[in-house]
Amino acid sequence: MNRTTRYLLVVGVAVAAGLAWFVTRTPHSPLDNQTPAAATPELIQRGEYVARLGDCVACHSTPKGAPFAGGYEMATPMGSIFTTNITPDPQTGIGRYSLADFDRAVRSGVAADGHRLYPAMPYPSYAKYSDEDIRALYAFFMHGVKPVQQANQPGKIAWPLNIRWPIALWNAMFAPQGAYQDKAGQDALWNRGAYIVQGPGHCGSCHTPRGLAMNEQGMDESSPRYLSGALLDGWYAPSLRQDPNTGLGRWSEGEIVQYLQNGRNVHSVVTGTMTEAFNNSTQYMTDHDLAGIARYLASLPGDPQRDGPAWDPARAQALTASDMQKPGAANYVAKCSSCHGIDGRGQGQWMPPLAGASSSMAKHSATSINVALNGSDRVVAQGMPDAYRMPPYRNQLNDQEMADVLTFIRSSWGNQGGPVTPAEVAELRERTRAASSNPIILQMR
Incomplete structure (x- = not known):
């Protein structure tokens, strides 16, 4: 073995050892x-509110299961988890997690036994949780949630994509660490809103476009791509x-406050996964926090070119x-106009407008197709199921008629969304289902 070969071998071993240390280390x-703070009723209640901000119940519960017992199937491009x-x-x-174990799972995506969590768990956003909110969240889950013995289900991701150690490298590139720090030059209300949107609310998980590595293309307002709209699970999450x-x-x-508080306003009504976010999270937020969210979102500039x-x-x-001679006009008048109007303006906050709606203006037609095919899930505001919901038309219109x-x-x-093809309708018809007319309420305790 010559000197060069020995040198390369030593370097290779050193690199491999360094990589092994990096991907297996405990963050x-x-x-x-x-030591965890005393679990006073006030701290537990605070933790429950923090869990509402993070919408933990929406993913870690199922409609017929115990609160936070898991088992909810999440589809990913690699398979289901x-x-x-x-x-x-x-x-x-x-139950055996220490406070630090809990913190590492929430903010770093590493379980107590050291395995890496898939970033379907929004720890890149949760990394911005404050230490105080993590302590409160820990108190709630350890003392405010009933223990349930229910084994976790293995995922349906095939080898080698189910190997976890490469996630450490993904984290190093795309999951910045560090709690949210107030931005100089902005007032307390703006900073509170920024904290919730970027951190607990993890709004970017749905509303920010993703790169080839499934990374969010921006984690805060410093990126013009942040919250600029994204395709997700058969929906188009609009720009915020x-x-x-x-x-x-x-x-x-x-x-904005009205939409998050009531699930609707004169511009829109919650649909898709935003219905879950409203039913389980945003309607429970305080007026001050909602005002902060609105203030922050109102500060994010748009992009006229986009x-x-x-x-x-x-x-x-x-x-x-002449409009009535166009394909689709007769079906619109027969099936849509009684609610949305001949002028497309809807009926106030109860029947949302189609004229100028973001779904009618977006180049991506996924939301338009999904709502027309499947209708909308039941909105439950302050414990009362909404009397108005979009019915599904998948059994009344074929692909061509729907398109x-x-x-x-x-x-x-004046809508600028562009055409929809029968093939696009057929594709979403195949992989989606009609929305449920039953109200779905996930309990926290």
């Missing part, structure tokens, strides 16, 4: 060796920036005789 927690039991059961849950067509550019701060010419409300006029009526909607009243 540091600022709460290492700290099942959420875990996070009740304080010592055998199958997190000040884009007048596809985002919140025409919404006041008060209307969003296109601003929609003109004057274009939302009653259909003319025609959606193309008509997305090209009428």
Whole structure:
């Protein structure tokens, strides 16, 4: 063995050893060796509210299961995974987790036994949780949640994609660490909103486009891609920036609060996974926190180049005789106009408008198709199921008819969304199902 070969061998061994150390090391927690605070009723209640902010119940519970016992199947591009039991059961849950173990799982994505969590768990966002909120969250899960003995289900991800150690490298590139720090030059309300949106609320998990490595293309307002809209599970999560067509550019701060508090406003009603977020999370937030979220979102500039010419409300006029000659017009009048109007303006906050709606303006047609095919899940505000919901039309319209009526909607009243093809309808028809008309309430205790 010559000198060069020996040198390369030594370097290779050193690199391999360093890589092995890096991917198997236990991340540091600022709460290492700290004793949990006394679990007072006030701290447990605070932790329950923090869990509401993070919407933990939506993923770690099932409609017929015990709170936080896991078992919810989540589809990913690599295959399905099942959420875990996070009740304080010592055998199958997190009952043996120390405060630091809990912190590492939530903010770093590393379980107590050292295995890496898939980033379907939004720890890249949860990394911004404050130490105080982690302590409160720990108190709630250890003392406010009933332990449930329920074994975790293995995922359905095939080898080699189910190997976990590469996640450590993914984390190093795409999961920044560190609790949220107030931004200088912004007031307390803005910073509170930024903390919730970027951290516990993990809004970017749905509303920020992802790269080839399934990483969010921005984690805060420093990136123009952050919260600029993204495709997700057969839906298009719209921009939360000040884009007048596809985002919140025409919404006041008060209307943002109303949407998060009531599930609807004059512009839109919650649909898709946002229904779950509303039913289980945003409606429980305090007025101050909702105002902070609205203030922060209202500060994010839109992108005219991406969003296109601003929609003109004057274009939302009653259909003319020539409009009625277009494919899809007759079905719109027969099946849609009684709620959404001949002018597409809807009926206040109860029947959302289609004229100028973000789903009608977005180049991605997924939400338009999904809602028309499957209808909307039941919105439950303050314990009362909504009396108004979009019915499914998957059994009433074939792919061509559905494509025609959606193309008509997305090209009428000044809408700029563009055409929908029968193939797009067929693809979503195959992999989605009709929304449930039953109200789904996930209990926290």
